Amino acid sequence: xxxxxxxxxxxxxxxxxxxxxxxxxxxxxxxxxxxxxxxxxxxxxxxxxxxxxxxxxxxxxxxxxxxxxxxxxxxxxxxxxxxxxxxxxxxxxxxxxxxxxxxxxxxxxxxxxxxxxxxxxxxxxxxxxxxxxxxxxxxxxxxxxxxxxxxxxxxxxxxxxxxxxxxxxxxxxxxxxxxxxxxxxxxxxxxxxxxxxxxxxxxxxxxxxxxxxxx
Numbered sequence: 001x002x003x004x005x006x007x008x009x010x011x012x013x014x015x016x017x018x019x020x021x022x023x024x025x026x027x028x029x030x031x032x033x034x035x036x037x038x039x040x041x042x043x044x045x046x047x048x049x050x051x052x053x054x055x056x057x058x059x060x061x062x063x064x065x066x067x068x069x070x071x072x073x074x075x076x077x078x079x080x081x082x083x084x085x086x087x088x089x090x091x092x093x094x095x096x097x098x099x100x101x102x103x104x105x106x107x108x109x110x111x112x113x114x115x116x117x118x119x120x121x122x123x124x125x126x127x128x129x130x131x132x133x134x135x136x137x138x139x140x141x142x143x144x145x146x147x148x149x150x151x152x153x154x155x156x157x158x159x160x161x162x163x164x165x166x167x168x169x170x171x172x173x174x175x176x177x178x179x180x181x182x183x184x185x186x187x188x189x190x191x192x193x194x195x196x197x198x199x200x201x202x203x204x205x206x207x208x209x210x211x212x213x214x215x
Contacts, residue, residue: 005064018043020195031138036205039164041135045081055086069158070128075146076109078135103127129158137162140171189213
């Protein structure tokens with residue numbers, strides 16, 4: 001793998017592993033919007049070999065962007081596995097890596113109602129400069145909910161990152177209210193044209209996709 005993040009190579013990794021899919025019938029997204037395009041990172045994160053590659057790309061991106069972070073926190077539950085493995089790799093790459101030097105945080109999808117209060121939202125609390133990561137952003141709703149919780153719990157958030165931004169709304173502008181930079185590893189409009197060449201969807205779908213993504 002290259003020593004710096006390469007956008008073209010990463011985009012090809014996405015296309016080669018069928019993260020972008022088309023549907024004849026509109027799919028309802030988590031945001032509540034509908035689309036003929038489904039971006040499903042589970043095709044990567046459910047495969048050990050591909051998840052290993054993905055987290056290598058994330059570490060390259062972090063280092064290329066010169067992000068000074070200590071751990072990654074994945075928005076539950078879509079980005080949880082990705083963040084855990086990337087956090088471990090980031091820690092191992094540090095010259096300060098030793099017992100107690102880095103945390104491996106994990107968020108709960110639902111708060112725990114019993115036990116130690118400090119474990120209510122976490123199985124391992126983020127420590128130090130934290131990068132919050134989401135797999136796909138549409139409106140940024142889930143990402144913002146997690147940011148609000150983390151800030152309330154006193155976590156030191158440094159930046160936010162998404163694997164793919166659908167660019168439906170200006171998530172970067174929304175995160176500015178929290179003083180958080182928003183980093184994007186890929187955007188739907190960068191990927192759609194090549195994906196249409198690969199899958200050759202019907203003219204109806206092509207027209208709907210062209211209208212949605214302005215490609």
